[in-house]
Amino acid sequence: MRSPSARTFGVLCLGQFAATAGLTIVVPLLPFYLARLGTPEAEIPWWTAVSLAAPAVVQLISGPLWGWVGDRFGRKSMVVRAHFGLGLAIALMALASTPGEFLACRVLQGACGGVVSATAAYANAGAAANRRGRALGALFGATAAGSLLGPLAGGLLAGRLGFSPLFVAVAGMLALSSVLAALVLSEPPGHAPQRQSVRVVAGILLRARESRSMLLAGLAAQAAIYALVVVFAPHVERVTGSVAGATAWVGVLQAVTWLASCAGGPWWGRRNDVRPAQAGFAAAAAGCGLAVALQAVASVELLVPLRLVQGFCFAALVQSVLHVTARQVPDRGCGTAFGFGTGVLDLGQVLGPLAGAALAVLLPPAAVFSLIGALLGVAALLAVAGRPKPGADSPQPDETREKVLR
Structure with missing residues (x-):
């Protein structure tokens, strides 16, 4: 039963942490x-x-394509490419002098990035089948750590050093992780080139009830969480009654949310190895939705435990979606599956803020938080609808799944 070495996994987690910290x-x-x-x-x-x-x-667009390239030519090269490409985009941000140039760098970031799907595909291919949940959970714990420390470093250092030195430092960290990946990682054993197109793999995922339901659940959950981002800070300002108080409390509440996610990522990953990931997603989405809905009527002090619950539950969502989608295709096609899955989740990241902004204009705050919580409840129901039927909760053997790709 193989599993990534501590050194290999350390490199993957460093890259995941650096990428998330740099982006946030x-x-x-x-x-x-x-x-x-x-x-x-x-x-x-x-x-x-x-x-x-x-x-x-x-x-x-780029996520599924890079996933297919990794399945075709190797997973290690995609990890190196993702770290280097993201580092290049962030380094160029330090040179931007107009908003248009900065936007071009952000577009390049999207085209060259894909660190999450690249590292997830490598970890999935390198881990034993009964430990892949743990591998994804540890990676998403590193993501939460980057989300915690990135904004904190930005808030503390941007005023003193300026943005350009911060961009250069992050780009250097990503370049280091790219070099380490090139030197330390080796191609996971048993890699066989995937020759099928993105369209074929996407068709498999959308036809299979389990993966289709989880992709829709993940889309709904991501849209809900990113809608919450738009309305949360103004809500805290209303609760505290001052901009200065809101600024301090938002920082604290963001920190406790991501701190809980750091602990939740590995916990949910271990759980997904022994129980259906759909059940874990449903429980987490329901808990997250309840915590979000209650934030509409909570005092600022009570927001702390509610954000702890939200952060711990949120850590289950993305990794559970990827865990299920990877089970629907042979190992040689998991990079394409991860790329397609993260692309669907990215769509929620785009739609969520738009929905949050529209709701904030049309409805009172309590109604907005309730609707966001309800959307997370819908995500939980979608995950339940995709649960394996009794007696069918183990993945298909690779021999069976291979026939679908031929």
């Missing part, structure tokens, strides 16, 4: 950064929205 380091401060680039004040919200959405939109 500027996000909370993006309006301030765009203002420094000379963006007219009236245009800053538009440029902020477009800059946030651009990488996810591009990855709808």
Whole structure:
């Protein structure tokens, strides 16, 4: 029973952490950064929205394609490529002098990135079948750690050092992880080239009830979580009654959310190895939805335990979707499956903020939080609908699944 060595997994987690920290380091401060680039004040919200959405939109196409390239030519090269490409895009951000140039760098980020699907495909291929949940869980724990420390570093250092040195430092960390991946990683054993197109693999995932339901559940959950991002800070401002108080509390609440996700990622991963991932997703989405709905009526102090529950439950969602999608295709096609799955999740990342902004204009805050919680409840029901039937909760043997790709 094979499993990635500690050194190999350390390299993967370092890259996942560096990529997430680099991507999130500027996000909370993006309006301030765009203002420094000379963006007219009236245009800053538009440029902020477009800059946030651009990488996810591009990855709808690039993610499945890079996954197919990895299945065809090797998983190690995709890890090296993803880290290097993301580092290059972030390094170029340090040279941007206009909002248009920064947006071009964000588009390049989406085209060259895909760190999540690349590292997940490598870890999935290198781990034993009964330990793949743990592998994905550890990677998403590293993602949560990057999401925790990236904005914290950005908030503490951007005012003192400026944005360009931060971008250069992150690019250097990604270049280091790319070099380490090239030197330390080896191609997972048993790799056989995948010759089928993205369309064929996508067709398999969409026809199979388990993966189709989980992809829809993941899309709904991602849209809900990213809709919450839009309305959460203004809600905290209303609760605290001041911008200064809201700024401090939002930082604390974001930190406790991601801290809980750091612990939740490995826990849910281990659970997915012994129980159906659909059940874990459903329980987590329901818990997350309840925690979100209650935030509408909670005091600022009570938001702390609610965000802890939200963060712990959120850690199950993405990894469970990828865990299920990878089971529907042979191992040699899991990179394409991961790329397609992350592309669907990226669509939720694009639609969620748009929905959140529209709801915030049309409805009172309590109704908005309730609807977001209800959408997470819908995601839980979709996952339950895709649960394996009794006696069929083990994946198909590779020999059976291979026939589908021929």
